[in-house]
Amino acid sequence: MSKLQADLFSQQDNQELLKQAADFAYSYTKNLPKMRSFPNQQSLSLLKELNIPLPEASEDPAKILGQLNHIGAQNTVPYSVGRYFGFVNGGALPIGLAAKWMADVWDQNAGLYVMSPIAAQTESVCQRWLTELFSLPHGSVAGLVGGTSVATLCGLAAARYRQLSKLNWDLTERGLFGAPSLRIIVGTQTHGTVIKMLNLLGFGRQQLEWVECDKQGRMKVDQLPELDQSCILILQAGNVCSGAFDNFSQLIPQANEAGCWVHVDGAFGLWASASKQFDSLTQGVELANSWSVDGHKTLNTPYDCGIILCSDQDALTHALHQQGSYIQASDERDNMNFTPDMSRRARGIELWACMRYLGRKGIAQLVELLHQRAVYIASQLAKNGFKVVNDVVFNQVIIQCENDEITQATLKALQRSGELWCVGAKWQERSIIRISICSWATTVDDIDCSVATFIKAHRCALSI
Numbered sequence: 001m002s003k004l005q006a007d008l009f010s011q012q013d014n015q016e017l018l019k020q021a022a023d024f025a026y027s028y029t030k031n032l033p034k035m036r037s038f039p040n041q042q043s044l045s046l047l048k049e050l051n052i053p054l055p056e057a058s059e060d061p062a063k064i065l066g067q068l069n070h071i072g073a074q075n076t077v078p079y080s081v082g083r084y085f086g087f088v089n090g091g092a093l094p095i096g097l098a099a100k101w102m103a104d105v106w107d108q109n110a111g112l113y114v115m116s117p118i119a120a121q122t123e124s125v126c127q128r129w130l131t132e133l134f135s136l137p138h139g140s141v142a143g144l145v146g147g148t149s150v151a152t153l154c155g156l157a158a159a160r161y162r163q164l165s166k167l168n169w170d171l172t173e174r175g176l177f178g179a180p181s182l183r184i185i186v187g188t189q190t191h192g193t194v195i196k197m198l199n200l201l202g203f204g205r206q207q208l209e210w211v212e213c214d215k216q217g218r219m220k221v222d223q224l225p226e227l228d229q230s231c232i233l234i235l236q237a238g239n240v241c242s243g244a245f246d247n248f249s250q251l252i253p254q255a256n257e258a259g260c261w262v263h264v265d266g267a268f269g270l271w272a273s274a275s276k277q278f279d280s281l282t283q284g285v286e287l288a289n290s291w292s293v294d295g296h297k298t299l300n301t302p303y304d305c306g307i308i309l310c311s312d313q314d315a316l317t318h319a320l321h322q323q324g325s326y327i328q329a330s331d332e333r334d335n336m337n338f339t340p341d342m343s344r345r346a347r348g349i350e351l352w353a354c355m356r357y358l359g360r361k362g363i364a365q366l367v368e369l370l371h372q373r374a375v376y377i378a379s380q381l382a383k384n385g386f387k388v389v390n391d392v393v394f395n396q397v398i399i400q401c402e403n404d405e406i407t408q409a410t411l412k413a414l415q416r417s418g419e420l421w422c423v424g425a426k427w428q429e430r431s432i433i434r435i436s437i438c439s440w441a442t443t444v445d446d447i448d449c450s451v452a453t454f455i456k457a458h459r460c461a462l463s464i
């Protein structure tokens with residue numbers, strides 16, 4: 001036995017590394033509520049210590065883990081806390097984190113049933129639960145990927161396959177060159193990842209048919225062009241800034257009638273379907289053909305968990321088809337048929353644990369809680385002189401100050417404070433501060449403290 005192999009067996013046998021990692025993890029989660037919302041300069045300056053020449057020989061693993069913990073933990077950004085409002089980054093439910101941790105130790109390749117029966121079964125059950133929860137057509141299928149970006153890629157690949165097949169073109173056999181043209185219809189508020197995925201699939205910006213949106217970011221129904229079976233219409237459940245939902249009950253039936261494929265980017269907003277409170281927003285969303293959604297946003301699974309849902313199994317599996325004589329398919333679920341990747345981690349394990357823990361009621365309660373907190377922070381900020389730009393229909397709030405300069409300076413002061421985290425954006429040509437309530441951990445007290453931080457930051461911006 002070589003020395004390397006002997007060392008590795010000894011590390012596995014004595015379990016010191018795992019015990020050490022567990023201790024580090026316990027103190028990290030304990031410290032989480034007290035963490036800054038972004039590392040300070042002193043912490044950031046430590047990162048350069050990781051940038052060493054590739055070592056010639058192996059080194060003490062306990063020392064490596066210790067260094068990673070020392071530098072790494074203080075250079076993370078905490079999401080499972082009450083005052084993180086950046087992007088649409090969700091917190092993580094404790095059961096999700098624990099299940100993922102266990103699954104990390106199992107270290108499963110989720111590609112095939114014969115590689116991991118537990119990965120196959122958890123994804124299979126989640127597929128049924130999600131289909132039922134969102135009231136999707138019977139027989140809809142799900143694949144688990146890194147995020148909504150890749151889920152959208154999958155949905156649009158299925159759409160491209162199916163629409164071309166309606167035009168008598170077999171994409172998998174004949175490829176895209178020389179294929180009949182497809183028309184892609186998107187709103188002007190479509191998320192950037194959708195455009196990126198369209199690019200990857202061979203559709204350039206100039207080829208897209210852009211439909212105007214209203215002030216909340218919803219596609220204007222009366223601007224929808226004439227549709228036919230060469231069309232793919234892309235809608236959204238939850239605009240990344242305003243949280244607005246497209247008018248599914250009016251748009252999708254028109255598309256269905258014309259034989260047009262509808263994909264819904266529901267990264268965080270599709271979860272609204274889990275609560276009756278949001279029926280007016282989600283009505284008709286189930287009539288689409290494919291949906292992309294994240295576990296790691298509204299549902300608060302740990303990172304990463306993107307989900308593609310598709311009512312046309314044949315289109316999705318043809319679009320993502322792979323062959324190889326060594327691939328041992330089974331009569332059970334083979335996860336790789338539903339995603340672009342073959343090897344990947346077993347995300348279904350923590351998704352199953354989170355959904356099982358919350359149940360239907362808990363998921364609805366979580367979604368409603370995020371909405372309540374968003375409504376509360378909007379009302380408190382409005383009372384204190386900030387302009388709330390959007391109708392707070394879900395968990396997103398858009399704030400403006402007197403002018404763009406003051407909005408931007410307020411945002412900088414907020415980020416410098418270390419007390420909370422928000423990001424900015426442009427909304428109808430104006431600077432905004434985005435507040436995304438996406439963690440189970442946000443309490444009323446967190447909102448009150450955050451409003452105080454907003455007031456301080458605004459004063460600081462006015463004094464510049």
Ligand SMILES: Cc1ncc(COP(=O)(O)O)c(C=O)c1O
Nearest residue numbers: 088147148149191193240267294
């Ligand atoms: C509406 C929308 N679509 C797509 C995405 C991209 O999702 P992901 O980062 O999980 O790929 C986001 C991210 O916030 C989003 O809000």
